[in-house]
Amino acid sequence: MKKKRGYFGEYGGRFVPETLIPALEELDRAFREIGKDKEFRKEFSELLRDYVGRPTPLYYAARLTEHLGGAKIYLKREDLTHTGAHKINNALGQALLAKRMGKKRLIAETGAGQHGVATATGAAFAGLKCEIYMGSEDMKRQALNVFRMRLLGAEVREVPIGSRTLKDAINEALRDWTTNVKTTHYVLGTVFGPHPFPTIVREFQSVIGKEARGQILRKEGRLPDYLIACVGGGSNAIGLFSGFLKDDVKMIGVEAGGLGIRSGKHAARFAGGSVGIFQGCRSYLLQDRDGNVLGTHSVSAGLDYASVGPEHAFLHDRGRVKYTYATDREALRAFELLSRFEGIIPALESAHAISEAVKLAPTLSKKQIIIVNLSGRGDKDVAHVARIRGIGDLL
Amino acid sequence: MNRIEERFRRLRQEGGKAFIPYIMAGDPSLRVTEDLFRMLSRKGADIIELGVPFSDPLADGPTIQAAAERALSGGTTLRKVIGLVKRLRKSGEETPVVLMTYMNPVHAYGIERFMKDASSAGVDGLIIPDLPPDEGRTLRDIARQRDISTIFLLAPTSTPGRIGLVASASSGFIYYVSITGITGSSLRVSSEMKKMVGRIRKKTDKPVCVGFGVKTPGDAAAISAFSDGVIVGSSIVKMAHEKPGKLPGYIRSLRRAIPSGEGGL
Numbered sequence: 001m002k003k004k005r006g007y008f009g010e011y012g013g014r015f016v017p018e019t020l021i022p023a024l025e026e027l028d029r030a031f032r033e034i035g036k037d038k039e040f041r042k043e044f045s046e047l048l049r050d051y052v053g054r055p056t057p058l059y060y061a062a063r064l065t066e067h068l069g070g071a072k073i074y075l076k077r078e079d080l081t082h083t084g085a086h087k088i089n090n091a092l093g094q095a096l097l098a099k100r101m102g103k104k105r106l107i108a109e110t111g112a113g114q115h116g117v118a119t120a121t122g123a124a125f126a127g128l129k130c131e132i133y134m135g136s137e138d139m140k141r142q143a144l145n146v147f148r149m150r151l152l153g154a155e156v157r158e159v160p161i162g163s164r165t166l167k168d169a170i171n172e173a174l175r176d177w178t179t180n181v182k183t184t185h186y187v188l189g190t191v192f193g194p195h196p197f198p199t200i201v202r203e204f205q206s207v208i209g210k211e212a213r214g215q216i217l218r219k220e221g222r223l224p225d226y227l228i229a230c231v232g233g234g235s236n237a238i239g240l241f242s243g244f245l246k247d248d249v250k251m252i253g254v255e256a257g258g259l260g261i262r263s264g265k266h267a268a269r270f271a272g273g274s275v276g277i278f279q280g281c282r283s284y285l286l287q288d289r290d291g292n293v294l295g296t297h298s299v300s301a302g303l304d305y306a307s308v309g310p311e312h313a314f315l316h317d318r319g320r321v322k323y324t325y326a327t328d329r330e331a332l333r334a335f336e337l338l339s340r341f342e343g344i345i346p347a348l349e350s351a352h353a354i355s356e357a358v359k360l361a362p363t364l365s366k367k368q369i370i371i372v373n374l375s376g377r378g379d380k381d382v383a384h385v386a387r388i389r390g391i392g393d394l395l
Numbered sequence: 396m397n398r399i400e401e402r403f404r405r406l407r408q409e410g411g412k413a414f415i416p417y418i419m420a421g422d423p424s425l426r427v428t429e430d431l432f433r434m435l436s437r438k439g440a441d442i443i444e445l446g447v448p449f450s451d452p453l454a455d456g457p458t459i460q461a462a463a464e465r466a467l468s469g470g471t472t473l474r475k476v477i478g479l480v481k482r483l484r485k486s487g488e489e490t491p492v493v494l495m496t497y498m499n500p501v502h503a504y505g506i507e508r509f510m511k512d513a514s515s516a517g518v519d520g521l522i523i524p525d526l527p528p529d530e531g532r533t534l535r536d537i538a539r540q541r542d543i544s545t546i547f548l549l550a551p552t553s554t555p556g557r558i559g560l561v562a563s564a565s566s567g568f569i570y571y572v573s574i575t576g577i578t579g580s581s582l583r584v585s586s587e588m589k590k591m592v593g594r595i596r597k598k599t600d601k602p603v604c605v606g607f608g609v610k611t612p613g614d615a616a617a618i619s620a621f622s623d624g625v626i627v628g629s630s631i632v633k634m635a636h637e638k639p640g641k642l643p644g645y646i647r648s649l650r651r652a653i654p655s656g657e658g659g660l
Contacts, residue, residue, distance in 0.1 A: 014527065015498055017453075018549060175456075277498045280525075291473070
């Protein structure tokens with residue numbers, strides 16, 4: 001499938017300053033070593049069980065299914081992991097990897113704050129120093145997670161430049177890494193950036209798909225018809241999809257439609273973008289005709305990003321995964337719907353995936369099966385949604 | 396032989412070292428950049444680096460980030476920067492020009508079309524900080540056909556393998572990044588730096604110039620003693636923005652600190 005090393009078809013690569021290249025090569029070597037190291041794998045899988053709380057359940061959402069009157073909906077409950085989102089799978093893996101490489105300090109970017117919290121947790125677990133970069137705009141809408149990171153002993157660095165969201169936090173994290181590369185490991189949180197990050201993050205998240213595949217076979221005796229996951233950078237989606245790529249299973253990635261594609265205020269890279277080179281790799285990108293990166297908008301900080309993982313670009317072009325989007329309004333409706341019908345408050349990111357299931361399920365027969373990746377829980381979003389709904393500032 | 400190679404040939408003959416100032420094109424307007432260029436050229440710059448503003452300059456520190464923001468808000472684009480070079484050349488400016496741009500503006504322009512337009516405008520070289528040579532093969536081949544130098548970077552973290560690769564891929568000169576960091580960071584001229592430049596020069600005859608964080612004439616003099624040239628960026632950009640009246644004097648002091656060879660000023 002991969003022709004050139006570090007590439008998914010024509011997407012991916014390693015577009016970073018020369019200063020970082022030796023660190024990426026070192027990381028690539030260390031990562032390949034742990035792949036062969038039985039001891040490390042055993043230790044890590046024990047941690048996934050005892051510390052992260054895996055396997056996460058595959059839950060049949062009976063009331064939601066009944067309400068929609070179509071296909072059976074299963075939820076892969078990544079929201080039940082320690083720290084409340086799939087991000088911990090990768091952050092803990094990279095924290096252990098960094099410690100093994102002799103690094104003393106972890107840095108990370110965060111949008112919704114879930115990856116920041118997961119990295120701060122990994123750092124506390126491994127006994128490493130930790131600094132998290134976060135855009136000022138995101139710090140405002142995800143205040144709870146800022147406090148959680150600080151509680152976990154991490155420093156949260158505000159990024160008040162550019163659009164003050166995820167992309168600016170990544171720029172700052174890359175600048176920090178360029179400066180402190182000898183002592184520091186950059187825990188990139190999604191299947192993005194320069195090689196080998198898209199591959200490393202995919203590997204650490206692939207546990208989602210492996211579990212889900214076994215679980216649905218046990219429960220239903222067959223594979224699902226559809227998989228649905230939200231796509232910011234795309235790590236939870238790749239995690240789920242990777243377990244089914246060779247199967248006859250349809251897959252849908254849901255981007256942030258924001259206020260609608262025509263408004264220009266969205267983060268739907270496939271619907272509204274074109275191929276570009278940004279923050280380390282070649283992929284789809286929201287850019288103007290001169291190649292400058294456009295501002296994005298989404299109610300969900302974790303999907304509010306101008307580019308998308310290179311493997312998604314590849315899967316998109318091959319037609320293996322269909323990409324669509326949910327608007328802010330649709331996501332908010334799904335957020336409330338799942339809360340009321342299932343007693344599960346989803347992260348606003350995951351609510352985009354739920355929204356697609358709400359559209360799709362009624363068009364399918366009751367025999368068909370959909371698995372939705374419920375990538376995170378919504379506690380962090382409650383105050384933000386309350387503000388949007390005019391209930392006032394809860395925090 | 397393009398203007399850059401010609402300049403280094405002459406400097407080597409005369410025992411001079413290259414003074415390479417950097418300015419951000421379009422900060423605050425292309426009009427001002429044009430005047431600055433002429434001033435730098437008059438005051439003895441050997442090569443002038445023109446920064447192309449980009450929305451997400453991840454190799455740059457706060458000074459150049461802010462300059463890029465100003466240039467972008469004034470509507471500066473890669474296309475307009477090429478237009479500026481064309482005007483300068485038409486008016487008889489012969490100082491070699493290197494564009495420093497991130498990869499995406501070039502990608503959006505189209506690599507082939509960009510090289511054609513840049514070459515016919517009179518651009519001599521390219522520095523693309525987020526394009527290591529491993530990713531730059533196509534670009535390099537097209538640049539070579541147009542006689543545009545591709546200047547790749549080395550850093551304190553570079554391994555012997557990387558030094559070999561970057562040295563063979565570079566043309567015009569090799570850009571040694573003085574520090575592990577971003578532009579405008581503070582610099583301490585060290586024996587380590589001198590050793591690295593020595594290591595690079597052992598692998599290649601191509602000129603090795605040093606930049607990132609060079610600020611004082613003292614830094615410039617010390618670095619020119621063991622390299623082929625000195626690149627000064629952030630501190631010029633900062634002064635051009637904050638105290639433009641003092642800039643000509645500062646440029647003069649840098650020029651004096653870097654030996655210009657017998658045929659020089």
